[in-house]
Amino acid sequence: xxxxPLAARAGDVVSMNLCTDDYLVLLAxxxxxxxxxxxxxxxxxxxxxxxxxLPWVRADGEAVMNLxxxxxxxxxxxxxxxxxxxxxxxxRIERIALAQDFAAIRKETRRLAALLGVPARGESLIAAMDxxxxxxxxxxxxxxxxxxxxxxxAGPGTLEDSVLRAAGLDDIGRGGRLGLEAILAARPQLxxxxxxxxxxxxxxxxxxxxxxxxxxxxxxPPALLACAGPWSAAAVAMLAR
Amino acid sequence: xxxxxxxxxxxxxxxxxxxxxxVGPAGFGVPSLPILxxxxxxxxxxxxxxxxxxxxxxxxxxxxxxxxxxxxxxxGVSGCAALGAVLAFYWGLxxxxxxxxxxxxxxxxxxxxxxLLAFAGRAMSGPALILxxxxxxxxxxxxxxxxxxxxxxxxxxxxxxxxxxxxxxxRSLLHVAMAAPPMLVGWVVLLRLGPRLDGLxxxxxxxxxxxxxxxxxxxxxxxxxxLAVGAGAAVxxxxxxxxxxxxxxxxxxxxERPGGLLVGALLGGAALLLGADLLARxxxxxxxxxxxxxLGVLTALxxxxxxxxxxxxxxP
Amino acid sequence: xxxxxxxEVVLGGRVVLRGIDFRAxxxxxxxxxxxxxxxxxxxxxxxxxxxxxxRAPDPRRVAYLPQGARCDWGMTAWEVAxxxxxxxxxxxxxxxxxxxxxxxxxxLQGARVDRMSGGQAxxxxxxxxxATEPEVFLLDEPTSxxxxxxxxxxxxxxxxxxxxxxxxxxxxxxxxxxxxLRYADRMVVLEGGQVVADAAPVDALARAAAAFGxxxxxxxxxxxxxxxx
Numbered sequence: 001x002x003x004x005p006l007a008a009r010a011g012d013v014v015s016m017n018l019c020t021d022d023y024l025v026l027l028a029x030x031x032x033x034x035x036x037x038x039x040x041x042x043x044x045x046x047x048x049x050x051x052x053x054l055p056w057v058r059a060d061g062e063a064v065m066n067l068x069x070x071x072x073x074x075x076x077x078x079x080x081x082x083x084x085x086x087x088x089x090x091x092r093i094e095r096i097a098l099a100q101d102f103a104a105i106r107k108e109t110r111r112l113a114a115l116l117g118v119p120a121r122g123e124s125l126i127a128a129m130d131x132x133x134x135x136x137x138x139x140x141x142x143x144x145x146x147x148x149x150x151x152x153x154a155g156p157g158t159l160e161d162s163v164l165r166a167a168g169l170d171d172i173g174r175g176g177r178l179g180l181e182a183i184l185a186a187r188p189q190l191x192x193x194x195x196x197x198x199x200x201x202x203x204x205x206x207x208x209x210x211x212x213x214x215x216x217x218x219x220x221p222p223a224l225l226a227c228a229g230p231w232s233a234a235a236v237a238m239l240a241r
Numbered sequence: 242x243x244x245x246x247x248x249x250x251x252x253x254x255x256x257x258x259x260x261x262x263x264v265g266p267a268g269f270g271v272p273s274l275p276i277l278x279x280x281x282x283x284x285x286x287x288x289x290x291x292x293x294x295x296x297x298x299x300x301x302x303x304x305x306x307x308x309x310x311x312x313x314x315x316x317g318v319s320g321c322a323a324l325g326a327v328l329a330f331y332w333g334l335x336x337x338x339x340x341x342x343x344x345x346x347x348x349x350x351x352x353x354x355x356x357l358l359a360f361a362g363r364a365m366s367g368p369a370l371i372l373x374x375x376x377x378x379x380x381x382x383x384x385x386x387x388x389x390x391x392x393x394x395x396x397x398x399x400x401x402x403x404x405x406x407x408x409x410x411x412r413s414l415l416h417v418a419m420a421a422p423p424m425l426v427g428w429v430v431l432l433r434l435g436p437r438l439d440g441l442x443x444x445x446x447x448x449x450x451x452x453x454x455x456x457x458x459x460x461x462x463x464x465x466x467x468l469a470v471g472a473g474a475a476v477x478x479x480x481x482x483x484x485x486x487x488x489x490x491x492x493x494x495x496x497e498r499p500g501g502l503l504v505g506a507l508l509g510g511a512a513l514l515l516g517a518d519l520l521a522r523x524x525x526x527x528x529x530x531x532x533x534x535x536l537g538v539l540t541a542l543x544x545x546x547x548x549x550x551x552x553x554x555x556x557p
Numbered sequence: 558x559x560x561x562x563x564x565e566v567v568l569g570g571r572v573v574l575r576g577i578d579f580r581a582x583x584x585x586x587x588x589x590x591x592x593x594x595x596x597x598x599x600x601x602x603x604x605x606x607x608x609x610x611x612r613a614p615d616p617r618r619v620a621y622l623p624q625g626a627r628c629d630w631g632m633t634a635w636e637v638a639x640x641x642x643x644x645x646x647x648x649x650x651x652x653x654x655x656x657x658x659x660x661x662x663x664x665l666q667g668a669r670v671d672r673m674s675g676g677q678a679x680x681x682x683x684x685x686x687x688a689t690e691p692e693v694f695l696l697d698e699p700t701s702x703x704x705x706x707x708x709x710x711x712x713x714x715x716x717x718x719x720x721x722x723x724x725x726x727x728x729x730x731x732x733x734x735x736x737x738l739r740y741a742d743r744m745v746v747l748e749g750g751q752v753v754a755d756a757a758p759v760d761a762l763a764r765a766a767a768a769f770g771x772x773x774x775x776x777x778x779x780x781x782x783x784x785x786x
């Protein structure tokens with residue numbers, strides 16, 4: 001594996017979005033000029049541990065320009081005014097595509113790995129992902145419902161739906177916000193929720209209502225599904241276990 | 242007339258309570274037992290308790306302060322209770338020790354009442370008191386927004402509407418068990434104030450000459466309101482206008498003697514909130530809304546025109 | 558029967574009463590007279606135990622009607638009069654009905670006081686005092702807002718109340734000296750916070766007139782006379 005020489009100037013790539021943070025740290029840590037502040041949040045980022053020792057920058061045109069990046073990674077949403085300013089100043093911007101299924105994740109991982117000049121690392125991420133996905137037993141399909149805080153149900157075309165189906169479950173979510181009675185009316189056999197956060201909110205409190213206690217549930221680390229990427233396959237492996 | 246009206250109120254509370262148990266997202270009908278006991282029953286009980294407490298508190302505050310605009314929401318008591326509950330809830334205190342939630346609501350409401358009493362003790366005039374209340378409720382709302390902004394949970398700020406407008410969706414029997422005891426104690430404290438409120442109808446000097454201890458009465462009223470409103474706001478947020486509207490709706494039926502309104506205002510508040518909550522649950526079915534409207538939105542839609550009407554009658 | 562003693566009463570940094578030693582005995586109608594600011598109302602509030610430091614008397618025995626007392630709610634005359642039963646802690650109806658009858662509101666029991674004329678509302682306030690059935694009546698300007706006939710009727714009622722069985726005492730603050738002259742047994746004249754005369758009304762009149770800065774005398778010009786007994 002080729003590493004940049006130690007004396008070389010600091011990295012030349014700035015990531016301005018949580019999802020590009022994940023990719024950048026996993027694919028090309030030596031090229032990091034700065035990550036977004038959310039990269040350090042363990043409830044959102046899969047690279048929080050590494051990011052604690054890496055520089056970060058706010059979504060601020062001047063702060064980013066001071067880093068003299070040759071490439072800025074961004075998402076299709078969030079900090080769009082800053083991105084537009086940077087684009088106007090002639091900085092190269094690359095927006096990632098937000099994948100909703102594993103085929104798209106495979107494609108996006110290859111594209112970014114090529115862009116960063118590390119295609120081999122991209123292939124090894126994909127290989128690890130495929131290993132997680134291949135370990136799934138296909139048995140009786142449980143009626144499963146992926147619930148976000150406030151009772152928002154995942155539905156067709158979402159990453160959660162792809163994860164549930166990849167794990168051999170029958171995703172009965174159809175999107176939209178469900179009250180507790182509507183959740184019960186859907187007769188789920190398995191609830192898929194995020195790990196409870198360290199501090200409560202009414203949104204997450206609702207999912208601890210005693211009437212849901214009778215339904216089996218699986219809790220996933222929220223960072224695995226916060227952004228779609230090869231790491232999302234780990235959620236499939238956890239559900240299939 | 243008065244007895245007939247009281248029985249009619251009690252009857253409508255019963256009917257609305259039963260309807261509350263029979264209406265859900267799927268429409269009208271008898272639900273399965275767990276849904277009935279663990280979802281609809283706590284909701285109906287909380288509507289009854291919170292609404293009754295608000296109606297009763299409004300009647301007592303209007304009588305004790307001799308001001309037709311007095312209301313726990315308008316005077317900021319509900320906002321202070323919600324603020325206390327927010328601090329206990331989002332920083333994990335209530336998760337570690339469940340009764341911390343109603344206790345914090347009580348503490349917030351109690352502090353709000355103390356502020357109003359200290360202010361009312363010096364300047365009893367109606368407009369001054371209402372201004373103090375408006376200042377207190379604006380301060381409580383601002384601190385609430387600040388607390389939710391700084392809360393460690395990322396969803397906290399999105400929940401500001403629940404705390405400012407109130408709501409009863411998806412509460413559990415645990416919420417009822419936590420909030421009911423202090424609220425019921427508050428009811429008893431407030432219901433016993435009747436004769437003393439009557440004594441205040443002709444002013445504080447007459448009240449004192451009738452043997453009514455004025456300062457003591459105001460303190461007991463504040464305590465009762467804090468108990469009846471504080472714990473309720475801790476589990477249902479700051480539902481406004483019930484305390485303002487109910488006594489005004491009932492005076493033409495029950496007479497204007499302050500002490501004669503208390504039981505009616507309790508029943509009327511319970512009926513109003515049960516009805517508003519029923520409407521909130523029916524709105525998605527009747528009007529094809531994607532969500533239930535927040536409960537406080539419905540009470541405000543009813544209450545705001547009332548406030549304008551009262552203000553026009555009170556102002557010269 | 559009732560009394561108030563004070564070397565000095567200070568309200569808002571101003572001495573409003575000085576060297577007071579007032580007593581009134583059963584069977585008397587006592588009129589407190591004097592110019593505005595002389596301290597009449599303060600003396601009455603002292604008798605009612607409403608001044609800081611003064612002891613509150615038994616509210617079943619002593620009833621007080623302040624100047625300008627008004628009802629904040631649209632209560633009926635009956636409800637207002639029934640407030641007089643609060644000290645007894647009962648809802649006895651006969652004393653309330655009797656009090657309203659005495660005050661000329663027998664036919665207006667169900668009428669709201671906030672929709673009554675000023676005089677009728679004032680009589681409802683007075684009926685509240687009678688409903689208590691007290692021994693001591695402390696009334697601040699009970700005839701304000703009343704027309705002359707009603708004023709005479711109320712004064713006659715108060716005199717009768719004081720004299721009946723000689724069990725009760727009525728102390729009234731009065732601006733209308735002619736009413737005091739005609740009905741009171743005793744006139745107490747206050748000026749600048751001090752009692753400057755305390756005698757039968759006829760004897761105290763000269764001092765009262767001086768306090769008002771008015772001449773007094775006897776004239777024979779036409780005027781209204783009290784109803785013949």
